[in-house]
Amino acid sequence: MSHRPDTPLLDTVHYPSDIRKLDKDKLPQLADELRQEMVSAVSVTGGHLGAGLGVVELTVAVHYVFDTPGDKLIWDVGHQAYPHKIVTGRRDRIRTLRQGGGLSGFTKRSESEYDPFGAAHSSTSISAALGFAIANKLSGSNGRAIAVIGDGAMSAGMAYEAMNNAEAAGNRLIVILNDNDMSIAPPVGSLRNSLARLVSSSKYLGPRAVAEKIAGMMPEPVQRWAERTEEYMRGWVTGGTLFEELGFYYVGPIDGHDVNALVEVLENVRDADKGPMLVHVVTKKGKGYGPAENAADKYHGVVKFDVVSGKQDKGPGGGPPSYQNVFGETLARLAETDPKICAITAAMPSGTGVDKFADAHPDRAFDVGIAEQHGVTFAAGLAAQGMRPFVAIYSTFLQRAYDQVVHDVAIQNLPVRFAMDRAGLVGADGATHAGSFDLAYLGTLPNFVVMAPSDEAELARMVKTMAKYDDGPIAVRYPRGGGRGTAIPENPEPLEIGKGRIVKQGSKVAILSLGTRLEEAEKAAEQLEAKGLSTTVADLRFAKPLDEELIRKLLSTHEVAVTVEEAAIGGLGAHVLTLASDEGLTDGGLKIRTMRLPDRFIDQDKPEKQYDEAGLNAPQIVETVLKALRSNSAGVEEARA
Template sequence: MPPNTPLLDKVASPADTRGFNASELKQLADELRAEMIDVVSQTGGHFGAGLGVVELTVALHHVYQTPDDILIWDVGHQAYPHKILTGRRDRIRTLRQGGGLSGFTKRSESEYDPFGAAHAATSISAALGFCAARDAKGRDNRVVAVIGDGSMSAGMAYEAMNNACETTGQLTVILNDNDMSIAPPVGGMSAYMARLVSGGGYQSLRHLGKSMARVLPKPLQEAARKAEEYARGMVTGGTFFEELGFYYVGPIDGHDMDALVPILKNAREIKDRPVLVHVVTQKGKGYAPAESAADKLHAVVKFDVVTGQQAKSTAPAPPQYTKVFAQELIKHARLDPKIVAINAAMPSGTGLDLFGKEFPERTFDVGIAEQHAVTFAAGLAADGMKPFCAIYSTFLQRGYDQVVHDVAIQRLPVRFAMDRAGLVGADGPTHAGSFDIGFMGSLPGMILMAPADEAELAHAVATAVAIDDRPSAFRYPRGEGTGVAIPDLAAPLEIGKGRIVREGTTVAILSLGTRLAESLKAAELLGARGFSVTVADARFAKPLDIELLLRLAREHEALVTVEEGSMGGFGAFVLQALAEHGALDRGLKVRTLVLPDIFQDHDKPEIMYAQAGLDAEGIVRGALNAMGVDNVSAAGAGRRA
């Protein structure tokens, strides 16, 4: 049953909140939190971060004249309450579903989303861009960036703050300090802020200041309060931000509406230099199961509101690819003390939380700092260690310069485990691993693997362990494997060698990665239409198995490549090789099936792959197109089995 929300029901846009008094704002926050809990229990999605910023969201939209004033949310995990308040409540239960609302801020979705965000630490840089544009146009609107303390481990945030002193107009940065990003944050800055806010010295200072103020005459109490604020800034790190050119305010309780509103109003009026408001919040605030969970229920599937229990399938399921990677790496690490693992603030997302439990001294979480993660791994490799750098494909893009200059040029044996390769369903285009085949495969000396199932992933891990003279990478998707048996200890593959999994004579399907199962289904469908089909698993995008490729070209009329990646990837590598060896001169018909040249919106993965033409039916269409056969009248065409 939906929650009772009489005040929220009156809010069609943020403007409707601007006449509310303090009591009404608090009630609105309570109703907004209840609404968000009910929504995410039905849709799943990012949860804990949004619960933590309910009061902040209400206060920001109450104080600032959005959308004329620019409000930028870093990452977007915490933007669900913002969406509900900004005219999207009627669609909020379509969150992360096909044709529904995005799980992140999105410019095409609302004028209240001036900047799309799904990767961390971009908000301050974008806000500075809006400030410069505003100043160039002679406008006087305000600009606000909300950034979490977890994002403060990313160097981009400091690059932007260093540049912020150049702005001549109003800019407010809200540092949302909840001592959490997805996992507890790491690094000196996060620990520094948490330690100072909670430490005995700071608490003693506040208690002493309040005690002294109570015995002073009233005219001196205000002076004492200001002195306490100044000292608080000195103790809690305000001087650090002051040195960067910011006017520091805080720390303040991010759930105290009586404090938030007047402080934000004051910050709004400061125009001579940028302002940083340090807000302390609690991730998962107001929902007991989230408050007690280790990750504050950062992301959830559908759940029961009363118990907090998330929906689980009763049927046994194959293991997740992420877990298979972690378990295989653990097996090899037991035998080889040089194996170490690195992640960038995603221990559970990459499976390295499992590795870390067994090998805590050989596990490194560097925070949201992919560039640093890559070069850190390069340093380990340069001194004889065997680093596995486990980063989502989409996040590795942020460290690509380091992959090129610090790893590939020096030919260092860093092993890249690229999780979430291909399409990722509800997380949409910002999290899809669409481009790694192209950008990793283009690097001289790189070995690039794409296992077809969880057993092949085990072999890929073993292969990476054995490569000690150059960099390597292997990609694997989000979600479950196929249920095949996994060896007790997989053996390394022969570098650059694929395999034939089905023999035929007319059409050859050369698959890279986990579309192999759909390729085999396509072969069955084509066989029912009278075509004799070979299916091969490339295993390697680089180096290519030239011998296998030329055999397929020589013995078949048509060759179809299949990959879960963008144009310029595996299919392009195949065409290059065929052209270099003259195979295209003999009339071979070739089709390269790739992800479409668009950023696909979120939906169920199976629907997205069908839209991309990378399901069995799409592969059949590609093969028939290559053969010059109409899809409807295909029976009877081509050489028979």
């Protein structure tokens, strides 16, 4: 898709120690070459582009000023860390980003000593950095911890919880606020940079310390007046009052694309004998690459693209609609006749399909920011007041709000509707974004209904089911990507709660499928039939409540029963085994096997390869059935046929 750029200065940099050998006047050239290399690499691999381009100068400056990896640099989320990876010994592998066996798209402890803390979910960096800083304090180490957190991640309460607790770290903790979207500060320029240099310099800090010492000799009311006056005057000039209230010394805002100004301020901050410091840096997503600057939303995450034109390789197109769009469009249609329906997302409107709903019903669509906990309890309040809220959150992110799901929704039996996108394995984003655990963590909760569609038409019916269900909390989980091409009904009929369906009737082997592995189950049934093994395929639809009547019938009339689900242990298979055990359904020699995600985290790769590694494709289903039959002497000869 692109040629490699000429990068003579970057070619001399293999680790941050090489950056620190450069003259300061060479740093702008290094940043320019680093930006070119990142664009070239991501054009080949796809991945997160805009955020990384915005922190190129910051990456160079931080590694120039601080003694990494002794000083711990922690990137929040980590999707902006591609430039960091290039200058920390991983440039030779940068074109394997997000590929099977390649570099992770996020920071990862096992990948490099320059990644002291793994990330992918937002707003964790300050808490982690505080842990490193306090550990250094307790052990007498001089090492610092530097957290780089975006303004979006600052919308999550966890960031403020950490800041409220940070004063004990002293000058070992530095937080860099990367403000690239929310316009926390007015436009920056030379005046703003001068102010940042001033309030971080010894010329300012020295007299301030003297003033504090003199004020300390004064009566207590005078001390309080002096402290408040200095704080609010500086806060009025720089905008830092909020952070001062949380115990941080605020510096900024500063132009995040002026590498020399960044270096000067960070050196002042590094050498300051103060408590925790917060450096406010203003950057632009996609900086230095025209297409990304002009469309930051479309270039946040990209597929392969042409560097010259910026055109992304979207593939042939015209395939089945994505599950997320089926959800959003179905919900928008239902809301036309139901004014109580509303939709909530946590900073992912387009990723969840809520943007489709918002286009049609803007007054009933709510983006709460990166605040899943708040979003769930907000929905509980809406439900308690008679609304029909749909909370659309990736399965992996709903984990962050589990206490609220239990305490504020389930215990109160409130009819909050959960739409869990990215269920199962998700490809290039890897283990951190896989929706592996929702069946286990929701299936244990009283009052919950949990569904999983086998195709896009089934999803439409389940959305309708959720809209009509007012008896308690209800959830649907569905995967990333497109469906099977099944026609979606214009007016989908709701499902009967807890009722599955027979897709194919047989007599010897029963495959009990939940979710989109049904297609693989049907392929497996064809292969088993070719071996002379009559096979039933059931789409259970519901993980909770189970269709106990259907399951009893299948277990009592077949020699082998296999459950198949794209989720971790504790989901469908566990509940079917419990039912079978409680009712003695295996006493007649029935062989039950459960197929689920293995008890390990699966790294990034193409989804089909991930499912092959997980053992959830048709060949593995067939082998599971044959092994079960081999363990039954009566079925040995037939299994060998």
